[in-house]
Amino acid sequence: MAQSTLNYDTLQELFQASDQVDEFRIEEPASKTIESQMEVEMDILKIYEDVLGKDKSEFPILRRKRHSKYIDTFLNRPLPAPFTALDASQPWIIYWLVNSKALLGEEVNSELSDKIGDKILECVDADTGAIGGGNGQMAHMAATYAGLLALTVSKSYKAASQLDRSKIYNWLLQMKQPDGSFIMHYNGEADARAVYCAICVASLLDILDDKLAYKAIDWLASCQTYEGGFSGFPGDEAHGGYTFCAVAALSILKSPRELASVIDLDNLINWTVQRQYSLEGGLSGRTNKLVDGCYSHWVGGLTPLLEIATGQRDLLNRIQLQNYILCCCQDEPAGLRDKPSTRADFYHTNYVLCGLSMTQHYQEYKAGEYIGHRILDPSITDISDANHVRSLDPIYGVPSGLASKMIALYRA
Ligand SMILES: CC(C)=CCC/C(C)=C/CC/C(C)=C/COP(=O)(O)OP(=O)(O)O
Numbered sequence: 382m383a384q385s386t387l388n389y390d391t392l393q394e395l396f397q398a399s400d401q402v403d404e405f406r407i408e409e410p411a412s413k414t415i416e417s418q419m420e421v422e423m424d425i426l427k428i429y430e431d432v433l434g435k436d437k438s439e440f441p442i443l444r445r446k447r448h449s450k451y452i453d454t455f456l457n458r459p460l461p462a463p464f465t466a467l468d469a470s471q472p473w474i475i476y477w478l479v480n481s482k483a484l485l486g487e488e489v490n491s492e493l494s495d496k497i498g499d500k501i502l503e504c505v506d507a508d509t510g511a512i513g514g515g516n517g518q519m520a521h522m523a524a525t526y527a528g529l530l531a532l533t534v535s536k537s538y539k540a541a542s543q544l545d546r547s548k549i550y551n552w553l554l555q556m557k558q559p560d561g562s563f564i565m566h567y568n569g570e571a572d573a574r575a576v577y578c579a580i581c582v583a584s585l586l587d588i589l590d591d592k593l594a595y596k597a598i599d600w601l602a603s604c605q606t607y608e609g610g611f612s613g614f615p616g617d618e619a620h621g622g623y624t625f626c627a628v629a630a631l632s633i634l635k636s637p638r639e640l641a642s643v644i645d646l647d648n649l650i651n652w653t654v655q656r657q658y659s660l661e662g663g664l665s666g667r668t669n670k671l672v673d674g675c676y677s678h679w680v681g682g683l684t685p686l687l688e689i690a691t692g693q694r695d696l697l698n699r700i701q702l703q704n705y706i707l708c709c710c711q712d713e714p715a716g717l718r719d720k721p722s723t724r725a726d727f728y729h730t731n732y733v734l735c736g737l738s739m740t741q742h743y744q745e746y747k748a749g750e751y752i753g754h755r756i757l758d759p760s761i762t763d764i765s766d767a768n769h770v771r772s773l774d775p776i777y778g779v780p781s782g783l784a785s786k787m788i789a790l791y792r793a
Pocket residue numbers: 523574577578620621622623626665666667670671673675679
C-alpha cells in the first residue's frame with residue numbers, strides 16, 4: 382500500500398537539518414525555558430529518527446480505530462471518578478468527544494444525538510436560558526458555546542429548538558460591556574474568549590444584531606499586540622488561543638476578506654508563521670514557548686482565514702504539521718496529545734484532529750459560507766484514505782456544513 386512518501390522525504394530533509402541544530406547546542410542550558418525546549422527537541426528527534434530508520438511504508442498513519450474506540454468508551458458511559466474535576470465542563474467534554482468522532486467520519490446515530498440533546502438541556506440555567514457547566518450550574522459563556530456546538534455536531538435539532546433564544550439574547554446583552562467586550566459570566570472576566578463565544582452563540586442562534594456587535598470589532602482589534610498576535614485583553618501578551626478567538630470573531634463580524642481593514646494583517650501573518658517550529662513541525666502558542674498539539678487548531682486554524690484574507694495558500698507548512706501530528710501526537714494505546722511527554726485527553730484529541738483537518742483542506746469563502754476542498758497534493762492525501770478526516774468549519778470548529786444547518790433551523 383502506497384503511504385505518505387513525501388511526508389517521509391520531508392522528514393528526511395528536516396532530520397538532516399537537525400544535525401546543524403546539534404552543532405549550535407550549548408553544553409549548559411542558559412535557562413529553564415531553553416532546557417525544556419531542548420528536552421522536547423530531543424524527544425521529537427528520537428521519534429523522527431525511529432520513523433526514518435524504518436521503511437517508508439511504515440510511516441505512521443492515523444490510528445483511527447483506536448481513537449474512535451477511546452472516544453466511544455467515554456461517550457457511552459458516565460464520566461468516571463478521576464474526571465470529577467471536570468464537573469463544570471460537561472458541555473465541553475461532550476463537544477470534544479462528539480466532534481472528534483464526527484471528524485473521524487463516524488456517524489452520530491439518533492440515539493447518541495438524543496442523549497446529547499437531553500444532557501445539554503439538563504445544563505440549561507432556568508434563570509437565563511443559557512448553558513452552565515452542568516445541571517444546576519450558573520450560565521457560562523464558554524459552556525453555552527460548547528453546549529451549542531455539541532448540539533450542532535450531533536444534529537440534536539429537537540433539543541436545539543427547545544432553547545429559549547430570546548432569554549439567551551437578554552443574557553448575552555447582560556454580559557455585554559460598554560467597551561464592546563463580553564464577560565464570561567455574572568461578575569466574570571472580560572476577554573477575547575468571551576467575545577468569540579458570545580458572537581458564535583449569537584450567530585448560531587441567529588440573534589446577532591447591532592446591540593450585541595456594538596464596538597466588538599474595535600475592542601478585538603485593540604487586543605492585537607506589537608508582535609502581531611492577539612492577547613486576551615488589551616495590553617497583555619499575544620497567545621494562540623486568544624488570537625484564534627479574536628480573528629474568528631472578527632471574521633463573523635466582518636468577513637475574513639476585510640480583516641486588513643481592521644487589524645495589522647501582515648504582522649498577524651508574521652506572528653502566525655513564527656509559531657511553527659522547523660524541527661518539530663508543530664506549533665507553539667506564544668513566543669519562546671513549547672510546541673503543543675492543540676495549537677494545531679488555535680494557531681493552525683488561523684491559516685484558512687488568513688489564506689482567504691490574502692488570497693495566498695500554504696501560509697503554514699501543512700506537511701510538517703501533519704508529520705508532527707501523526708508522528709508525535711498519537712498516544713498509546715489511543716487518543717491524541719500535546720507532545721510526546723504528555724498523555725492523551727479529550728481536549729487535545731479534538732483540537733489535534735481539528736488541526737489535522739486543516740492540513741488536509743483548503744477553504745473557499747463564497748456568499749458567507751465556507752466550502753472545504755480536500756487537498757489533492759500527494760504529500761498530504763495521496764496515501765490510502767487512512768489519515769483523512771472531515772473538513773472543518775474554520776469559524777465554529779465543527780465539521781463543515783453543520784453550523785449553517787443550525788442557523789437555518791432558527792431562521793426557518
Ligand atoms: C473558545 C475558547 C474558550 C477558547 C479558549 C482559547 C484559549 C485561550 C486556548 C489556550 C489554552 C491553553 C493551552 C493555554 C495554555 O496556556 P499556557 O500558558 O499553559 O501554555 P503555553 O506555554 O503554551 O502558552
